[in-house]
Amino acid sequence: MGAAVLSADEHEGQAASDSWLPSLMTETPQEGFALAVKLSQKGVATTQTDAEVRKELRPEYAADPNSLIAISHVIATHFQTVAAANDYWRE
Template sequence: MLDKTQLIPENTLITNSPEEGRALAVKIARLTIKITQPNAEIRDQLRPVYANDAAMLIAIGQTVALEFSTISKANNYWR
């Protein structure tokens, strides 16, 4: 990985609440996309494609849900 992007912000999955956990899940998913396609211009060109494709939007939601599941487990489901 040439980019020095930190894939786990602050190197922790621990959050104070489920809301913070969900925000972290979204951020991690976005960082994954950034690392996968590091060229910002190409990402900008692709945005209208996935923004109008229901299957791609569902896939994005599934990615965030998977990240959130991992974060929830790491936080002992905020118990």
């Protein structure tokens, strides 16, 4: 099962107060991309906090090209932020 952008499962059991975003710094671009995916998921989970509802929506968006493209666009916007934060991981 892919990273269900609308089912940020790992956040399910997490109390809202926990620290889920201590920093934007990552070691590598790949970790930065994973953070961008997490930020995109969180943007959905903040609006629809019911993980069950989000899971039920998965079949709908996971097989809809336009939804998948729109998700990729959100990830691209967050990745732009994370990359700038890490000065593009320039050596």
